Amino acid sequence: MAEHKTPLLDQLESGPWPSFVSDIKQEAERRKANPDNVEYQIPVDVCEDLLGILEMSYEDGETHWKHGGIVGVFGYGGGVIGRYADQPEQFPGVAHFHTVRVNQPSAKYYTTDYLRKLIDLWDFRGSGLTNMHGSTGDMVLLGTTTPQLEEIFWTLTHDLNTDLGGSGSNLRTPAACLGQSRCEFACYDTQDISYHLTQEYQDELHRPAFPYKFKFKFDGCPNGCVASIARSDCSIIGTWKDDIKIDQEAVKAYVAGEFRPNAGAHSGRDWGKFDIQKEVVDLCPTGCMSWDGSKLSIDNKECYRCMHCINTMPRALHIGDERGASMFIGAKAPILDGAQMGSLLVPFVKVEEPYDEIKEVIENLWDWWMEEGKNRERIGETIKRQGFQKMLDVTGIKADPRHVQEPRSNPYIFWKEEDVEGGWDRDINEFRKRHQR
Amino acid sequence: MATVEFQGISFDIDEDGFLQRFEDWCPEWVEYVKESEGIKDLTDEHQKVLDFLQDYYKKNGIAPMVRILSKVTGFKLKHIYELFPSGPGKGACKMAGLPKPTGCV
Numbered sequence: 001m002a003e004h005k006t007p008l009l010d011q012l013e014s015g016p017w018p019s020f021v022s023d024i025k026q027e028a029e030r031r032k033a034n035p036d037n038v039e040y041q042i043p044v045d046v047c048e049d050l051l052g053i054l055e056m057s058y059e060d061g062e063t064h065w066k067h068g069g070i071v072g073v074f075g076y077g078g079g080v081i082g083r084y085a086d087q088p089e090q091f092p093g094v095a096h097f098h099t100v101r102v103n104q105p106s107a108k109y110y111t112t113d114y115l116r117k118l119i120d121l122w123d124f125r126g127s128g129l130t131n132m133h134g135s136t137g138d139m140v141l142l143g144t145t146t147p148q149l150e151e152i153f154w155t156l157t158h159d160l161n162t163d164l165g166g167s168g169s170n171l172r173t174p175a176a177c178l179g180q181s182r183c184e185f186a187c188y189d190t191q192d193i194s195y196h197l198t199q200e201y202q203d204e205l206h207r208p209a210f211p212y213k214f215k216f217k218f219d220g221c222p223n224g225c226v227a228s229i230a231r232s233d234c235s236i237i238g239t240w241k242d243d244i245k246i247d248q249e250a251v252k253a254y255v256a257g258e259f260r261p262n263a264g265a266h267s268g269r270d271w272g273k274f275d276i277q278k279e280v281v282d283l284c285p286t287g288c289m290s291w292d293g294s295k296l297s298i299d300n301k302e303c304y305r306c307m308h309c310i311n312t313m314p315r316a317l318h319i320g321d322e323r324g325a326s327m328f329i330g331a332k333a334p335i336l337d338g339a340q341m342g343s344l345l346v347p348f349v350k351v352e353e354p355y356d357e358i359k360e361v362i363e364n365l366w367d368w369w370m371e372e373g374k375n376r377e378r379i380g381e382t383i384k385r386q387g388f389q390k391m392l393d394v395t396g397i398k399a400d401p402r403h404v405q406e407p408r409s410n411p412y413i414f415w416k417e418e419d420v421e422g423g424w425d426r427d428i429n430e431f432r433k434r435h436q437r
Numbered sequence: 438m439a440t441v442e443f444q445g446i447s448f449d450i451d452e453d454g455f456l457q458r459f460e461d462w463c464p465e466w467v468e469y470v471k472e473s474e475g476i477k478d479l480t481d482e483h484q485k486v487l488d489f490l491q492d493y494y495k496k497n498g499i500a501p502m503v504r505i506l507s508k509v510t511g512f513k514l515k516h517i518y519e520l521f522p523s524g525p526g527k528g529a530c531k532m533a534g535l536p537k538p539t540g541c542v
Contacts, residue, residue, distance in 0.1 A: 070453045074475045077524035
């Protein structure tokens with residue numbers, strides 16, 4: 001039985017925040033005691049060895065996982081992240097320590113019955129350690145051996161009716177904010193489209209066919225609770241087209257102090273009495289609101305739909321009824337050519353089953369990027385390299401002032417030959433007839 | 438690093454079963470690997486994929502993108518998975534003796 005001294009990690013058991021060290025130690029104890037007589041399929045001391053190798057990394061300030069790792073299940077090109085310890089003799093329990101990505105339900109609602117079944121499987125064939133959830137959204141089963149992968153996959157699909165998530169140069173597991181399930185700001189059913197597109201594009205998710213990874217995320221409104229504009233190549237953010245609904249009685253209740261601003265989000269400090277002029281009207285980014293002492297009005301055609309007034313007075317102001325979403329393309333982390341957030345491609349699209357309009361944009365983008373994208377080039381980089389105009393051409397979307405924050409300041413403007421009278425074929429001799437050398 | 442013995446030939450491999458050196462590849466390697474990659478009989482189609490991967494690697498020093506593999510062999514990705522159940526990276530590249538795929542997999 002591997003027992004390792006972990007003086008550095010032990011310090012992380014103090015303090016008020018839930019300690020991952022205490023939790024792993026608890027799991028290590030539970031595995032050792034094995035109260036349910038589980039026939040563990042990977043080393044019983046995997047948790048101790050994980051703490052041991054982590055302590056070693058704390059001591060020397062270096063990771064102790066080998067480079068890369070290619071493992072998986074038949075039929076799929078991704079879903080499992082292979083990992084091997086670089087000190088397997090000292091820590092045999094984590095010699096293999098592969099991660100299994102499991103596709104999570106949209107917005108992560110669970111029943112205990114489901115989670116118990118999943119954990120029974122993971123107790124039996126894995127380390128008992130998880131990440132709930134990976135930042136892309138998957139349930140992450142943390143640490144098992146190669147021979148267990150097909151076994152886990154069999155039970156997941158046959159008994160839990162659950163599939164793996166994505167990894168590699170493919171469509172990664174989509175994720176959504178909780179949307180209409182419990183938010184009055186949601187402009188469309190984020191969970192449904194996330195589920196729908198996940199099912200629609202299973203092939204693209206399981207078998208890497210892209211130049212590089214591609215992610216979808218679905219935010220119900222511009223608040224961005226799943227951060228789609230920063231964390232997904234294709235970000236779909238809910239909005240509305242008509243007027244913000246104003247309940248003037250409720251506005252008065254806010255002004256009178258009956259309702260708390262921002263639903264009480266700032267109640268931890270005394271910010272004084274609610275001042276609708278200062279906290280709402282004067283903070284509106286377009287200055288399209290006015291308050292005459294008894295009535296709040298909004299010049300909706302000047303409204304950006306930034307959500308500030310609705311966020312501040314959720315009981316008085318409501319999203320419009322003509323709802324849909326905007327599509328933003330190209331967000332990515334810094335590697336290789338710098339971080340990007342999504343750029344507005346489709347200002348407004350209806351979000352209704354079967355989502356054909358959205359799928360058409362997506363598939364046009366894929367057709368283009370799969371053909372033109374270089375090896376390991378995110379779509380955001382392809383847009384930079386080939387130009388935003390190229391993306392408009394391939395998606396058949398007409399250029400619109402909303403596509404830019406500001407027009408270009410340099411004059412290096414390309415023209416299409418057919419748009420210029422006379423074209424590009426010119427004879428120098430004709431020119432010389434009018435202009436001597 | 439481990440060494441495996443097959444039909445009198447020894448191969449140095451890593452934990453994932455990839456050849457450590459491309460130069461060590463020989464037809465026996467394919468025979469040795471195929472079962473663990475879920476392949477019963479090697480067909481001309483398998484061979485076409487393996488040959489192309491090796492040619493491309495010798496010429497360019499990297500494995501081809503999936504799209505190029507499909508285009509040159511004429512096999513859709515779906516068919517490549519029918520031939521190599523664990524896919525072009527783990528399955529075909531391993532059998533062809535190419536280095537292990539890297540990056541954010």
